[in-house]
Amino acid sequence: MPAQRDPRHESIAPRQTEDRPGLAAYHGRSPQVENEPRHFPPQHQGKPGLENELTPRPRYMAPLYKAAGKLEGKVALITGGDSGIGRAVAVAMAREGARISIVYLSEHKDANATRDLVAREGGEAIILAGDVGDEDFCE
Numbered sequence: 001m002p003a004q005r006d007p008r009h010e011s012i013a014p015r016q017t018e019d020r021p022g023l024a025a026y027h028g029r030s031p032q033v034e035n036e037p038r039h040f041p042p043q044h045q046g047k048p049g050l051e052n053e054l055t056p057r058p059r060y061m062a063p064l065y066k067a068a069g070k071l072e073g074k075v076a077l078i079t080g081g082d083s084g085i086g087r088a089v090a091v092a093m094a095r096e097g098a099r100i101s102i103v104y105l106s107e108h109k110d111a112n113a114t115r116d117l118v119a120r121e122g123g124e125a126i127i128l129a130g131d132v133g134d135e136d137f138c139e
Contacts, residue, residue, distance in 0.1 A: 048105045051083030052113070060088040060117075065095070072097035079103045079132050082111035090114055094123030102127045 043054060051058060076093045080086040081102035087110070090100050100118050102125055104111045111127040118125040130137040 048107055049083070050107055051087070051110045058084060058087075060091055062088070062092060065092065067095040067097070070096045074098045075101065077101045077103065080105075082107045082114050082127070087114045087117070090125065091117050091121060094118040094121040094125065097123075099123065100125035103132055104129060105131055 041055065045053065071093055074097070076090070076098040078086050078090050078093070078100065081090045081100070082104035086102070086104075090102055091114075094100050094117075100123055102111060102114060104127065106129060108129065111129070115125045115127050132138060
């Protein structure tokens with residue numbers, strides 16, 4: 001006899017749970033982006049870029065993500081963790097319980113902001129300014 005399907009779970013996206021339904025479960029736009037503009041102004045920065053100069057600011061908090069403590073007792077070393085994808089990774093890993101080390105080139109304001117965001121998630125972070133392409137710095 002085939003297993004009965006539970007109709008309550010019809011809207012849950014594959015690989016998701018009822019408390020984390022994923023974007024496919026929402027009708028229309030995700031609550032995370034519903035108030036954001038649909039078009040963004042052209043922007044360009046030289047490298048390294050400064051996240052604090054972007055308008056609108058990048059999203060990195062993932063308010064619908066519920067942590068499960070998967071990284072308790074672990075340490076994450078994140079290069080470029082001061083902004084952008086690196087900042088999002090640092091915040092998510094802190095939410096999962098990891099202690100965070102962020103290596104960044106020279107964007108001190110962005111790195112300090114990321115350290116503060118990690119602390120708001122209940123984590124701890126150290127920030128290290130330096131060029132990972134420089135062998136002396138890495139040693």
